[in-house]
Amino acid sequence: PPRLGQSxxxxxGGxxxxxxxxxKVVDVVVNGRFAYFSARLVGEGPKTVRKCLRRYENMEWKRILPKKGSYVEVEVEDSGDVEWRLAMVTAIQQSAFDVVVCFPDGTLDNDFVEKFPLRLEGVEWRRLSQQPLRETKKLQPASNQEGEPGEKNISLAKYKHFKPTEADLKILQDEFEARDGKAPNREELEELLERMADATAIQIKRWFTNRLQRLKKSRSSTS
Incomplete structure (x- = not known):
């Protein structure tokens, strides 16, 4: 589901x-295999809060397309590794958009053009909490004088360490055992993201990969 505070x-009406x-999203509830969020009409009182389910997307509620010229992060595969890259939105369709993906240093790769469906938000693409400055060339962590994350650059540091909650860890372990270590496909990833409180698609994929590697290592050491 959309994140807390997202528009x-x-x-x-009929x-x-x-x-x-x-x-605006005012509450997100994830409970086992079920997830929903509550949203309130902007400028209206609490009586306008309504519960929104994923299966009613584009019927009772819908996501807002990113604006042309804005930036998002997209999931790409580079030399066998899956990572998030900065990308600039270049064209908008009814329920999808085109982007030019950036090089790892943050500069545009005009030969790397992709299309992303709006419904795969959080799976194959995600919004930035803050848009980078147009003159910013590099996608790297930045710090201010007090050592806190800077405000004028996008930091990837927060995406490198994944510590699932106890409930999320149980979901991952149950899924791992059920599929005998096989990583989830796109549709299964969407379902997992709806059930988990705080995780991204790339974090889930890496968790499965690391868990499978540990299992293989354990089996080889006992054989």
């Missing part, structure tokens, strides 16, 4: 005559 659009209005 969405909510349908107001199925045919309804209009879309701006809303």
């Amino acid at each position: 969405v659009q909510l349908k107001v 199925d045919s005559s309804g209009t879309w209005k701006a809303g």
